[in-house]
Amino acid sequence: MKKTSHSLITIVAIFAAAALMPFVLRQYHLNMLTEIIIFALYAVSYNLLLGYAGLLSFGHASFFGLAAFATAVAITHIPGLSIWSAILISMAVTTLAGFVLGGLLLRHKGAYFALLTLAFNSILYAIATKWHSVTGGDDGLSIARPDLTLGFTTISIAGLTNFYYLTLIVLGAAIIFCWYFTKTSMGQTVLLMRENEERMKFLGYNTNISRLILFVFAGAVAGLAGIFYTFHFQFVSISAISIDMTTTVLLIAFVGGTKKFWGPILGAFVYIILQNFLSDITDRWPLLMGLIFVLMVLFVPGGLSDVISNLRQKIFGRKNNKNGKLTTAEELKS
């Protein structure tokens, strides 16, 4: 009980601090913060697969990019489309794609699954490149952010500050919902499936359905991040659905650490700030990011969040998650 109120206080504090940011930060940094929130949600959705279910996907950009394109295409072709309808359409497209891809690919495990997700990501990328009349091909699509209609009033989100607040509220809520999801019995089922699937089957759980639901859910959340990516840059190009976008989310999740829920959020902060910093000083920043990634795989397989919680454990002597895997202790013991 005490733990829940702890988390609640933390969440409120983070939101309050984030709400003050437009008064503190300059435009450039506020821009960066918006991007961080978007990528944090994207990485959190990825970690639902990797950290919680143990599913290594190399095709998460499929959902991110599909939603990003769906938004841009819908806004371009349907005049007067409200922002909510645009979001709804794109989420519907991603959810549908999640069902199709999940149905086809989830029968496979481990390396097979990784390879197949990569293959399907590449197919979508190829389609986006070739289908010039819809996606704009290499040129991409430019859009203007539609106004935010709230029924009683309409707010323009063309300016950065308003858009930042919208992003903070919607995506922040989505991140909290993901956290809540991991605490539900559904989320716990997925966790236990990772530990011992056979046993879960014996206990009468339909593990295939659970995995499919998780896959679709993670895809839809990644889609939401993709939608805001399009809104943020007011532009979408084929890079949104490319393998590089999957690499990005992998890097973020991995740098932050997949063993904690907040790992990928931390990762998004580190990644975006580091990327901005490195790209200022050298054109070879992708190489440096790659080196950092490989070094982390070799020497810090738990990511930064693991390092931090180990430190905290050493300093405060607090009891930590036993084997370091994502769990809620009580559930696994029983």
Added chain:
Amino acid sequence: MNEFLVFFLHGLAYAGLLFLVSAGLTLVFGMMNVLNFAHAAMYMLGAYFSYTIVMQMTGQFWMALMICPVILFVIGALVEKFLLRRVHRYGHVQELLLTFGLAYIITELVKWYWGNYPLAINVSGFLNGTVSIFGLIYPIYRIFIFICAVLVGAVMSLIIYKTRLGIILRAAVNDSEMANTLGTNVPLVFMGVFAFGAALSGFAGVIAGPLLSTFPGMAQEILLDAFVVIVVGGFGSLGGAILASLIIGELQSFGVLLFPKLSMALVYLLMAAVLIIKPSGLFGEES
């Protein structure tokens, strides 16, 4: 009729290249259970080393064909010994991530050193010539590719199924602990397998250089087709790789002839169909 023959031969040449790339991939996967995402990046390295050797240093294509696999063999051995083996105990996810990261780094290094634009590699002499087949003038080089693939496939099958080395290999795969106890140096075997896979990818890269253009995106291009080959043929199956390479090579070739706009889609439709009907692939064992 002539047109049909041309496209058939084109398909064979591409099938040969596909087999050379996917053979190494499927070998490493079948033996070590590691899906090497860096395989295509090593193939690209092979092509670029070949560019340096042929176009900038010697002018001899044969030199590249002999030297590049050796370089890649060494690189593969080093990668296995100092990187892959370290993360092995963390599990398969870490191994995949490592090879993925390596592929990323190699691509960036290639862009840095050779530039982010296409380079042409020319072959000279005998290979640059043409030959007449049923009255059709056809470049020797493409036929050479197919012959190379047949030779590599034959040698690999012979080694794996007919020699003592093959027995050791299969034993190490089947039960590595038991093989280790009985005196086989299993880590050395795995290092050898990985290095051989890398050498094979380098060889394929050299072969691909004059056929396709050499540019930093070539790894991703072939990787996708090679993955399709492995999925269709069955993971880790050499026979499956041979059959699937032929199917996909011809499908690509005739796809361009029959449905110019849909040629890429045909290959993916085939993959999707295989996934639905027989998820383990044509020759694969049930996972």
